[in-house]
Amino acid sequence: MLxxxxxxxxxxxxxxPLVTRLLGRSAGWILSIPLLAAxxxxxxxxxxxxxxxxxxxxxxxxxxxxxxxxxxxxxLVLLIGAAVLTYSSRYFAVGRHTRYFTLMTAFAAAMTxxxxxxxxxxxxxxxxxxxxxxxxxxxxxxxxxxRPAIRTLLVTAMGGLxxxxxxxTMAVATGTTQLSEIIAxxxxxxxxxxxxxxxxxxAIAAFTKSAQFPFQAWLPDSMVAITPVSAYLHxxxxxxxxxxxxxxxxxxxxxxxxxxxxxxxxxxxxxxxGAVAALRRYDLKxxxxxxxxxxxxxxxxxxxxxTPEAIKAATVHTVAHALFKSALFxxxxxxxxxxxxxxxxxxxxxxxxxxxxxxAITISAASMxxxxxxxxxxxxxxxxxxxxxxxxTPWGPIAITAAAAVASALTFAYSARIVMGARGHDPDGRExxxxxxxxxxxxxxxxxxxxxxxxLPFTLDPLISGAATAASGTTxxxxxxxxxxxxxxxxxxxxxISTGVLLVLARKRIQPVLLKYRLPFSALDVxxxxxxxxxxxxxxxxxxxxxxxxxxxxxxxxxxxxxIGAVGVLGISGLPAVDGNTSRPLDWxxxxxxxxxxxxxxxxxxxxxxxxxxxxxxxxxxxxxxxLGAADVALTQxxxxxxxxxxxxxxxxxxxxxxxPTPLRRSLPSLAIAIAAGLTTTLGVWALTGRRSxxxxxxxxxxxxxxxxxxxxIVNTILVDFRALDTxxxxxxxxxxxxxxxxxxxxxxxxxARRIEIDESSPLADALDNSVFTRTLARLVGPLIxxxxxxxxxxxxxEPGGGFIAALVGGAGFALIYLMSATDDVxxxxxxxxxxxxxxxxxxxxxxxxxxxxxxxxxxxxxxILGYKLTSALVFDVGVYLAVIGIVLSAFNLLGLPxxxxxxxAHGFDEGDDGDDPHADAPQxxxxxxxxx
Numbered sequence: 001m002l003x004x005x006x007x008x009x010x011x012x013x014x015x016x017p018l019v020t021r022l023l024g025r026s027a028g029w030i031l032s033i034p035l036l037a038a039x040x041x042x043x044x045x046x047x048x049x050x051x052x053x054x055x056x057x058x059x060x061x062x063x064x065x066x067x068x069x070x071x072x073x074x075x076l077v078l079l080i081g082a083a084v085l086t087y088s089s090r091y092f093a094v095g096r097h098t099r100y101f102t103l104m105t106a107f108a109a110a111m112t113x114x115x116x117x118x119x120x121x122x123x124x125x126x127x128x129x130x131x132x133x134x135x136x137x138x139x140x141x142x143x144x145x146x147r148p149a150i151r152t153l154l155v156t157a158m159g160g161l162x163x164x165x166x167x168x169t170m171a172v173a174t175g176t177t178q179l180s181e182i183i184a185x186x187x188x189x190x191x192x193x194x195x196x197x198x199x200x201x202x203a204i205a206a207f208t209k210s211a212q213f214p215f216q217a218w219l220p221d222s223m224v225a226i227t228p229v230s231a232y233l234h235x236x237x238x239x240x241x242x243x244x245x246x247x248x249x250x251x252x253x254x255x256x257x258x259x260x261x262x263x264x265x266x267x268x269x270x271x272x273x274g275a276v277a278a279l280r281r282y283d284l285k286x287x288x289x290x291x292x293x294x295x296x297x298x299x300x301x302x303x304x305x306x307t308p309e310a311i312k313a314a315t316v317h318t319v320a321h322a323l324f325k326s327a328l329f330x331x332x333x334x335x336x337x338x339x340x341x342x343x344x345x346x347x348x349x350x351x352x353x354x355x356x357x358x359x360a361i362t363i364s365a366a367s368m369x370x371x372x373x374x375x376x377x378x379x380x381x382x383x384x385x386x387x388x389x390x391x392x393t394p395w396g397p398i399a400i401t402a403a404a405a406v407a408s409a410l411t412f413a414y415s416a417r418i419v420m421g422a423r424g425h426d427p428d429g430r431e432x433x434x435x436x437x438x439x440x441x442x443x444x445x446x447x448x449x450x451x452x453x454x455x456l457p458f459t460l461d462p463l464i465s466g467a468a469t470a471a472s473g474t475t476x477x478x479x480x481x482x483x484x485x486x487x488x489x490x491x492x493x494x495x496x497i498s499t500g501v502l503l504v505l506a507r508k509r510i511q512p513v514l515l516k517y518r519l520p521f522s523a524l525d526v527x528x529x530x531x532x533x534x535x536x537x538x539x540x541x542x543x544x545x546x547x548x549x550x551x552x553x554x555x556x557x558x559x560x561x562x563x564i565g566a567v568g569v570l571g572i573s574g575l576p577a578v579d580g581n582t583s584r585p586l587d588w589x590x591x592x593x594x595x596x597x598x599x600x601x602x603x604x605x606x607x608x609x610x611x612x613x614x615x616x617x618x619x620x621x622x623x624x625x626x627x628l629g630a631a632d633v634a635l636t637q638x639x640x641x642x643x644x645x646x647x648x649x650x651x652x653x654x655x656x657x658x659x660x661p662t663p664l665r666r667s668l669p670s671l672a673i674a675i676a677a678g679l680t681t682t683l684g685v686w687a688l689t690g691r692r693s694x695x696x697x698x699x700x701x702x703x704x705x706x707x708x709x710x711x712x713x714i715v716n717t718i719l720v721d722f723r724a725l726d727t728x729x730x731x732x733x734x735x736x737x738x739x740x741x742x743x744x745x746x747x748x749x750x751x752x753a754r755r756i757e758i759d760e761s762s763p764l765a766d767a768l769d770n771s772v773f774t775r776t777l778a779r780l781v782g783p784l785i786x787x788x789x790x791x792x793x794x795x796x797x798x799e800p801g802g803g804f805i806a807a808l809v810g811g812a813g814f815a816l817i818y819l820m821s822a823t824d825d826v827x828x829x830x831x832x833x834x835x836x837x838x839x840x841x842x843x844x845x846x847x848x849x850x851x852x853x854x855x856x857x858x859x860x861x862x863x864x865i866l867g868y869k870l871t872s873a874l875v876f877d878v879g880v881y882l883a884v885i886g887i888v889l890s891a892f893n894l895l896g897l898p899x900x901x902x903x904x905x906a907h908g909f910d911e912g913d914d915g916d917d918p919h920a921d922a923p924q925x926x927x928x929x930x931x932x933x
Contacts, residue, residue, distance in 0.1 A: 002050045002064050002116070005038040009078070009112045013105040020098040027101055028089030032082035035108060039078040042071055047466075049118065056856050060177050065118035068466020072315060073115045073244050075463075076322045077237055081108045083442035084232040087330055090438040091228060091337065099140055104232065107133040111237055115244060118179045120167040127163055127209075130241055131156045134233050138225045145224040151527050154534075155218040159208025163245075166201035169194065183252045199253055202245065203262045210242030210296050213270040217523030220277075220289040227333025230285065231326050239296055243318060246303045247311065251473030254306030260392075263304025268403040270297030275410035280514050284332045284342040284421060288325070291368065291414055294407060295321050301404065302383055305390045308476045312468040313382035316480065319460065320375040323450045324364040328418065330443035331361050335422055339432045344421030352424035354434045360447040362419050367450040369415035369500065370408060370493065373482055374454035377493070380408060382480075384489035405496050412500025413507070457482060551670045558677045565680030572687070586627055593620040606658050611648050615641055631800040632715040639808035643888065646815045650895040710862030710871045711797035719802070720873040720880075724848070724858040727876075731844050731883055735837045738887045742834060745894045771820060778820040785813030793881055794874070803877030807884030814885075818892050833889035840883025847876040 012034040020027040045066060052062035066074075085104065088097075110133055114126035134156065139149035171177045173194045174185045188195045206212070211219035222234055233239075246263065253259040274294030281287040299321070302314035334357050336342045339350055352358065367376030387401040424432065434440075453460060457480035468476035484490070503510060597617035604610050618641035625634035694702070701722070706712050709721040719727050789810035796802030850872050851859030862871035 001041060001045050002048050002066055003052065005041045005045070006064065006109075006112055006116060008034045008038045008041070009105075010109045013102065013109045016102040016105045017098050020096050020101045024096050025092045025094060026089050027097075028085040028087070031101060031105055032085040035078045035082040035085070038112070039075055039082075042066060042074050042078075046071070053852065053856070054119075054122075058177075060121045061119055062122060063118035063178060064116045065180060066116060067470040068463065068468070069244075069247055069315075069470035070115045072319065072463055072467040073240065074112065076240065076319065077108060077111045077115065080237065080322060080326050080446070081232060083326065083446060084228050084330070087231075087439065087442045088228045090436065091333065100137075100226075103133050103137050103140070104228070107137070107233065107237070111241065114241060120170060120177050120179050120182065123179060124160075124163055124167045127205075127241065128160050130209075130238055131160055134222075134238055137229045137233065138222050141225045141229070148221045148224045151524070151531060152218040152222045154531055155208050155215055155527060159205040159215070159242075162201045162208070163205035166198050166205065169198050169201065173198075179248070183249060185252075188252045188256075195253070195256060196258055199256060199259050199262070202249055202253075203259070203266075206242035206245045206300075207266060208242070209245070210239050210300065211270075211293050212242070212266050212297060212300055213273060214523065214526075216270055216274065216293050217527050219293055220286055221524055221527075223285050223289045227285070227329060227336065230289075231329035231333070234289070234292065239292065240318065240322065243296065243299050243303070243314075246300065247314065247467075247471040250303060250306060250311060250471050254311075254472070260304050260306055264301050264400060265304075267297045267299070267301030267304055268400065268407070270294065271301065271407035272297075272403065272410070275407050275414065276514065278414040279410065279417065279510070282344045282421075284335070284344065284347075284418060285329070286342075287414060287418060287421075288328055288332060291411070291418075292325060294411065295325070295368070298383065298404060298407060301400065302386055305386055305400070307386060307389065307391060308468060308472045308474055309382070309389060310386035311472040312464060312476055312478055313379065313386040315464050315467045315471065316375075316382050316460070317379035319453075319464075320367060320379040320450060323446045323453075324367040324374075324376060327360055327364040327443045327447040327450070328368070330446075331357050331364070331440070332422070334435055334439060334443075335432075338435060339424070344417070347421060347424045349426045350424035350429040350432055351426055352422070352432045354432060356434055356440050356444065358419075358423055360440070360444050361422050363451055364447045365415040365418045367447075367454070369412040370496065372454070373451070375450045375457065376454070378454055378457045378480055378482060380496075381484065381489050381493060384492045388488055388492075401492065405492055408496045409499040409503065412497060413503040416500070416504045417507070454482065555670075555673060558673055562673075562676050562680050565684060568687070569683065587624075590620055590624045590627070593623075604659075607652055607655055608657070610659075611645060611652070615645055618644075630715070632713065632802065632805065635800060635805050636808065639805065639812060643808060643811050643815065646812075647891050647895065650891070709797075709860040709873065710864075711873060713796060713798055713800065713802070715800075716796045716802040716877075717873070719804075720797075720876045721860045724860075724873075724876060727880070728844050728848065728858070731880060732841055734887060735841045735883055738837045738883075738890050739834065742890055742894060774816075775820040778816050782813055782817055782820075785816065786810060789813065789881075793877055796877055797871050797873050803880030804884060806877070807881045807888070810881070810885055811888035814888060814892065831885075831889055833886040833893060836882045836886030836889065838886075840879040840881070840886060842879070843882065844876055844879030847872055847879065850875075 012031055016027070016031055019030050023030060047068075048066050050064045052064075054060050054062045081104070085101070088100070088104075092100075107130060110126050110129035114123060114130060117123040117126055131153065135149050135153040138145050138152055167177075170182050173187060173191065174182050176182060188198075204215075208215045208218075219234055219239070223230055225234070271294045274290045274292075274297060278287050278290035278294060281290060295317075299314050299317055302310045302317065332342060335347070335352070335354070338354070339347060339352065341347065363374070367374035370377050370380035383404065384401065387404050388397055390397040390400055392400070460480055461478045464480065465476055465478040468478060594617055597613050597620060600613040601610060601617070604613055618637060622634050622637045622641065625631075625637055701714050701718060705714055705717050705722075709717045711717040711721065789806045791806075792801035792809055793803060793806035794801075796806065848858035850861055851857050854861060858876075860872055862873075864870070
């Protein structure tokens, strides 16, 4: 049942593009139904756990847990999410809005997994998904939103890194990734150092997500996003992720002084700063943003107190805040939509006749201000009760309560500012009328819920009791009521409301003072400075290697390799002894051949000569691998050399024939680095390999590999079974490299190919006659090469072969087909190379899903049919085969064919353009021909 609820929300995200294409903006009505159904299912379920194997070899599972705390937050995520989707169905103009609905439902799915996660790895992945969805939703709001989206991503991603550090530390310290076990582990009271580290990392993660001091700048900055996004992500859902994280870990750290100090201090500073900043704003949406920061600060301070009463108060205020703040954001969007502005100064000169909108805003703002009989009053009463009874030094509760009271009085003032600012009352101003019920219905329910739950707060007792019990680690009995008699919290509430009324009455005197005094810098300036500093650092670092000079480009990795070798010489000891018989006569023959190739490569002056002598080195290595019995490696080396030469020939025609002479003084540093790198590599090979007894890993592969994977070829089984995840990563990198190459060559005009003067009387002048032998051979050998590549693909798990080798053989076949062509104007192989690359990656990743039937991603599966062993690695190898073939074809198609401007030059067209025209490769339309869309 629990997994079904999660699947329902995820399915909503998957189906969102299709539903939106069919129904346009009305898709919001349909997409809200699964969220409501999932919420109903969770209410019926009440509690429960579910385990789905994910990475069992690492002890990581797709573990879900529903308790009182997760149920409370899930109801906020799903119900408010449904309200925002229905609101969006009429807030937007007629259209599809596919990306918006897809990203919003994706965010709901990420929040669902985050709140229900009982594994810290799943928690972290979901946390990062919410960050990504938030970034994309902000960025899609127009060109002005790009910079704020990047700044928001910078701050929240930093929190993600902090959470990753906390997750890693907790998993290593406790020996498990299951969240409930980590929280219950007694080591948090025993190991102060680990507890301190985790507390600091978790606090930073929560502070960045919930916009707490000193990370509060991103929330007002993100208000460039459209109203539904602001209402859902930045008022009711995303910012609550940080609150949820703090509440979830409260049982483990609520009695740790560092936890209490960090949360109370940051929370109260944030509450005061946000409240003062809200009073300085004229934009209603910006005002709401700072009020959100302030209210979240009070929530963090309540969690920091850590007592069951404080946790209960935080839970009640979380519910109240979600209701009144989502309603306020959505109704401010209504005013903005109808009036064309959110500026209070402009609204006062209008005649706003919107009774429903203004009534709902008044109710929601009164709840935020803590006025009875609204839920906000109940939560504020609970907050003051918790602060008065805070277990701190004698002056601690007084200081905390006083700071919270000041923030609450300011809350009353900016709540009144919202109400009065939205009520334009100029009888001569432009009239603004109410929107249709389809727009205001959903937010009105949120505002009305704050009133009903304030009048009947005891209806929340079961929900709040369960949430507070889970978040405090002790049983909490909740008896919410609107009236608790005359007590100190009530007196504080009266003082807060009275002070707030005075602030409202004196607003014309206070406002100029607030506007006059400001800090010399803003938090947003700090974020922008950090972002600019990172960009400058990146430019400096990339400048060390981002150059067309090979010596500078290669110097950095080579120097790092030398440093690693130096550390190894000084720090590694206890290596196994090397067998005395370390070499054979054939080894020295190959060494001489390699040395000759290296020396020749250093002395050669032409590029063609360099390709030849470097090929000598490659073929010598092939012979060496073969002499050592590494047939797979030798085949790979041989085929790579062949294809490298073929591709290099396509490049050489665009490069000068000779190398530029290099002065000796510039060659000496390169020579010194090369010699040092050679010595380092020699020492590494001598220390870590050599002819000695097998390592334990090698012995395991040889003795157990076939039984585990069903394959007898140890090299192939290591690549596609034991190290399949690593190979999948390499496959993805290969695919991305192919796409980047294709994009680069299509968007930038390469250097023109050199023209070669051909003697027309030569027998080599006619390409058609000259390619007779090649074309005849290709017709016979081409199909055989393709069949051979398929044969090598099928046998690779048992004998030398496999996806990579097979693809290289197939690539050699395609190279032969290109060479048989009498002209370079036509593509000889019309296969969609980018589609092949994508299909290869999809097949490789999809194969891993089959392994889940055995409990682990990419787990090897095999069976035997008619004496032939079929393995899942064969399907994985098919993905490798397709991706590599795609890379090879992209090289021939993009480098082997002339560019459009070269074709024009060959046919006598003007060659005088400088290559700066971005549309140079585009087909030209005659002036008299009409272009139609």
